Amino acid sequence: MQGYNVLMIYDKEMTKLLMCERLKEPYKGLRNLVGGKIEEGETGLEAAYRELLEETSITAEDVTLHHLMDFTYYHLKCFVEVYVGRLNRNVSVSGDENILYWSGLDQNFYDMSLYAGEGNIGHMIEQVNLVKGRLFSAAT
Template sequence: MRNYNTIIILNPEKDRVLFCKRMNDPYEGLFNFVGGKIEPGETSEDAAYRELEEETGIGREDVELYYFMDFCWHLQDMRMEVYAGVLKHDVTLKPEKHPLHWLGFEENFFNMKKFAGEGNIGHMLEILKMSKEIFGPVPMTVEELINKGCICMQNIDEGFRDYDWVYLEGSKDDLYQYLQDKIIENGMENSYLDFYYGSLKQDERDRIQTVLKPEEIEYLEKLCLKEDQIYFTMTQELFELAFRLSESEALFSSFYFAKEPCSVWSNYGHKFVVFTSKK
C-alpha cells in the first residue's frame, strides 16, 4: 500500500488555516493541505515534519504536530495519515512549488470547486474543531450559543425579568462541584462560557495576572484571545481558569449549558445566580 501524509497547520490565533494552491494535477488550481509521500524506512512523524519544512519552511521548532486521523482507500491501495498543529509563533513562509495561502474559517471548505479532496478537507476541519486537545477552546458568537439552546441575556436585569432564577451560595468547593456536575450532566460538548480577558486593556490584564500562576499566564498567552472573542466552547483548562478568576472576583465569567439549559452567572461573595427557562 502506498503511504502519504497531509498536514493541517493553524496560525497562532487559530482563526486561519494554511493551504497550498495546486499548480498541477491532481487538483490543479484548487486549495489543498501540504503533504506528500512517506518514504521507505521513514517514521510517520519524521515524514510529516520533513514534508512540512520542505513545502513551507515551518520546522519542528515552530509547531508541535499531532497524529490526527487516517484515511484508507483500499481500491486505490493508498493510505493517508493526517497530522495537525498550531504554530507557536508567526513564521515567514517559504513555498517550495505551490503558492501558500492563509484562509479563514468563514470559507466553505466543502466547496469542491475551490478545495481539493472531494469534501474531505471540510470533514477534517470540522472534526479538528471538535478536537480540543489540538484546537483548544473554540470562539463562538452569542447567536451560535442561542442556536445551541443556551440561555443568553444582555444583562442580569433581563435575566431576573425573563427567566426563573435562584441564588447559588456556598464555599469555593461547593460552587466548583456544582459547575462540574453541570458539565457532566450536559457533556463538555454542550457546555460553554464567556471569558472577557481578550477584551481587556493591558493594565487590566496585568492586574489579573497578579493572581495567576506562571503556567496559567502561559496558557492565556497561548490562547491569543482577540478583543471580539468572548464566548467559547468549554475545555477543562479554560473552565479551571475562568472559575478561579470568578471565585476570586478578579474577572467574572458566566457558564452556559445547552442539553439541560441553564446559565450560571458568577457574582461577588460566592453568590452565583442560576437562570433557567420559566415553567
Template sequence: MDIEFNVIATFDSMCRNILMCKRRKNPYKGLYNLVGGKIKSGEDGLSAAYRELEEETGISKNDITLTHLMDFTYYLPSIKVEVYVGRVNKEVSVYGDENDLEWIEINQNFFDISKFAGEGDIGHIIKHIFLYKEILLK
C-alpha cells in the same frame, strides 16, 4: 499499502487561519489543498510529516507541535493518507516552490469542491479538528 502520504493542517498562532497550498498541477490543479507529501519507505509518519512541512513551507519542528489525528485508507488504489494537525507557536514566514502558499481564514466552507481539493475530505478533516480543538490546538 503501496503508497503512503501525509497531509498537515497547520494553523496560525491565533487559530484564525489555516495554511493551504494552491495546486499548480493535477490532480486538483487550481484548488486549495492541505500541505503534505509522500512518506518514504521505512520512514515513520510523524517524522515524515515534520519533514514535508519544512520542505514545503519552511515551518520547522521548532515552530510547531504536530498531533496525528486520523488516517484515510483507500484500498483501491492502495493508498494511505495520514492526517496531522498543529498550531505554530509564533508568527512564521512561509515559503515554498512547489505550490503557492496562503493563510486562509477558517470561516470557509471547506466542503466546497469548486475551491478545495479532495471531494470533501478537507471539510471532513477540518470538521473533526474543530470537534477536538481544545486538545489539538492548545
C-alpha cells in the same frame, strides 16, 4: 500500500489555516492542504515534519504535530495520515511547490469546485474543532 500525509497548520491564534493552490496534478488549480509522500524507512510523523519543512519552511521548533486521523483507500492502494498543528509563533512561510497562503476559517471547504479532496478538508476541520481544546489547551 503507498502512504501519504496531509498537514493542517493553524496560525498561533487558531484563526487561519495554511493552504496552497496546487500547481500540478492531481487537483491542479484547486486549493489544498500541504503534504506529500511517506518515503520508505520513514515513520509517518518523520515524513510529516520533513514535508512541512520542504513545502513551507516551517520547522519542528515552530509547531508540534498531532496525528489526527487516517484515510485508507483500499482500491487505490494508498493511505493518508492527517496531522494537525498550531504554530508556536508567527513565521514566514515559503516554498516553490505550490502557492502558499493563509485562509480564514469562514470558507466552504466542502466546495469541490474550489477545494481538493472531495470534501475531506471540511470534514477534517470539523474533526479538529471537536478535539482542539484537548490538543491545544494553551490556545488563545
